[in-house]
Amino acid sequence: MNFALILFLLLVITAVLWAADRFYARKRRAPDEPAPWWVEYGASFFPVILIVFVLRSFLVEPFKIPSGSMIPTLLVGDFILVNKWTYGIRLPVINQKIIPVGDPQRGDVMVFRFPSDPSVDYIKRVVGLPGDRVEYLNKRLSINGEAVALRAEGEFLHTDRLYYSPRYVEQLGKQEHAVLIEDDAPPYVSQVVDFPFRENCTYTSAGVRCVVPQDHYFVMGDNRDGSYDSRSWGFVPDENIVGRAFFIWFNFNDMKRIGSFH
Incomplete structure (x- = not known):
């Protein structure tokens, strides 16, 4: 609905x-x-x-995180706030931009309408901007031929299933953020659907290369091996953007999570 x-x-x-x-x-x-x-x-x-x-x-608009694709930045059950005007003032219901304010930047956590089903809202991190050449090969991210800075930083405990994932710190744009990368998971994209501008992407056993079309964005989850994202279903068009997530305002299981996650 x-x-x-x-x-x-x-x-x-x-x-x-x-x-x-x-x-x-x-x-x-x-x-x-x-x-x-x-x-x-x-x-x-x-x-x-x-x-x-x-x-x-x-x-601002409230959302609840329904899945683990953004772990460790956002956990299942986090209630977040989304800034609705940072990417431009849009008419409600039809989501038509009427006043340009700003554009998504690499590293932003963005909420958008899922391209295949606009009635569903997704949340991912912006990785590629219009015109960027994005490569995710052998679990390492490169943009326009330059490897994105990445360093190992301990492990993350999944409390629901009691196992650890390797935790890394990645830098996109000016801010650092944590990502999970399962070193023993296969590097190739296992599930790929047909999507607009599919010809902009090349899939190999090592991963994927894509050139982001104009007025579109390439997004990925921070839980790199547990995220269904642009690697599988393509690019986010500008008209699908809802806003930038910026604050956790509640979590029933952990009140300490309240606050900004940047």
């Missing part, structure tokens, strides 16, 4: 009820005559829904 569309329809309905009561029905009722319950409730909910709609559409 498209929650943005549902919220928009509720806003329209309550706005009509509020306006009808404020400018028409109230003047026709006797001073001591109460408004019909459906008018009273509808009109009273209008300001609340308006505030929620504006905040969610143009400022």
Whole structure:
């Protein structure tokens, strides 16, 4: 279900009820005559829904992390906030950009509508910008012919299954972030679907090479061997972008996770 569309329809309905009561029905009722319950409730909910709609559409939107593709940066059950205006002001529901503000940068954690099913929101890290040549070969990332800095830094404990993964620190852009790379997992991409600009990618037993089309982005999960991402299903078009994730505001299992993850 498209929650943005549902919220928009509720806003329209309550706005009509509020306006009808404020400018028409109230003047026709006797001073001591109460408004019909459906008018009273509808009109009273209008300001609340308006505030929620504006905040969610143009400022920040909450999301919950449903999978482990962004471990160790984001864990299953993290509730995060997404900045809706950092990549441009967009019209709600249709997601059309009307005011350019900025563009995604390498290293950003971005929420977007899954290209194959726009009703589903995905979250990944931006790796390749329009025009970039991205290579992920033998589990090492290169952009435009230059290897991305990577260093080993201990291990990460998966508490749900009680096993450890090698933990590395990678630098994309100006900020460092942690990634998990299973050294004993195969380097090739095991699941590849057909996608727009599929001809821009070359798959080998060592991994994948892609040239990012204009107005598109190449994204990957920080849990490199546990992420279904651009390596498998292609590029994220600009019109699918929702915003930049920047803050963990709650986690039922670990209150210490609250805060910025950059």
